[in-house]
Amino acid sequence: MPAESFPLIVGIGGTTRAGSSSEKALMVSLRAAQAEGAQVIAVAGPALDLPMYAPEKKDRSSEAARLVDLFRRCDGLIIASPSYHGSISGLVKNALDYTEDLSSDERVYFDGCAVGLISCAAGWQGAGQTLSALRAIAHSLRGWPTPLGAMLNTSTKVFDDAGACLDLSAKFQLETVGRQVVQFARLHNADRIGTS
Numbered sequence: 001m002p003a004e005s006f007p008l009i010v011g012i013g014g015t016t017r018a019g020s021s022s023e024k025a026l027m028v029s030l031r032a033a034q035a036e037g038a039q040v041i042a043v044a045g046p047a048l049d050l051p052m053y054a055p056e057k058k059d060r061s062s063e064a065a066r067l068v069d070l071f072r073r074c075d076g077l078i079i080a081s082p083s084y085h086g087s088i089s090g091l092v093k094n095a096l097d098y099t100e101d102l103s104s105d106e107r108v109y110f111d112g113c114a115v116g117l118i119s120c121a122a123g124w125q126g127a128g129q130t131l132s133a134l135r136a137i138a139h140s141l142r143g144w145p146t147p148l149g150a151m152l153n154t155s156t157k158v159f160d161d162a163g164a165c166l167d168l169s170a171k172f173q174l175e176t177v178g179r180q181v182v183q184f185a186r187l188h189n190a191d192r193i194g195t196s
């Protein structure tokens with residue numbers, strides 16, 4: 001099957017810290033998306049450490065230009081953020097601000113794209129607030145948040161060192177998000193992407 005028959009799902013998230021829970025969570029969802037038949041590309045952790053988005057500048061670092069290109073080409077997106085002071089982290093928000101480069105595209109922002117959302121926090125309150133913030137951002141970018149968003153409470157151990165998810169509820173949520181992004185991409189692009 002040609003590559004374009006497989007939806008391209010781009011995952012962004014994590015922190016600059018190696019082994020962050022949000023990066024591990026992102027990878028669990030992306031693996032589920034891949035198992036569902038997607039091509040997946042992750043831009044995670046330190047790879048998201050981009051220059052502060054500046055609307056007046058048109059020159060982009062090569063890393064930022066690559067991210068904008070992936071945003072432009074993706075059929076769906078998965079975003080994983082830690083909860084920082086009740087909202088998403090600056091690292092993830094700055095990366096998302098680069099979507100402004102898509103504001104004049106034929107497909108504006110994430111119009112027609114499913115967006116899977118994951119928040120990791122040290123408590124349920126922060127996890128809920130951060131998931132709500134992610135949903136608001138996905139809506140403002142014309143994306144379609146998946147029915148299930150994943151909330152992880154990292155005050156207890158959720159992942160092992162290799163990134164395997166130890167918590168069955170978290171695993172279910174992350175894998176469901178990954179699958180739902182691919183299922184929506186297929187529904188929305190049935191003319192271009194195979195439906196099974």
Ligand SMILES: Cc1cc2nc3c(=O)[nH]c(=O)nc-3n(C[C@H](O)[C@H](O)[C@H](O)COP(=O)(O)O)c2cc1C
Nearest residue numbers: 020021022082083084085086120121122123126154
């Ligand atoms: C700067 C900072 C701010 C944080 N603010 C919150 C918060 O408001 N609510 C919360 O539940 N956890 C908060 N946390 C805890 C993180 O959200 C939590 O440890 C999360 O799992 C970190 O994700 P990571 O493992 O991907 O780094 C904060 C952590 C940091 C470093």
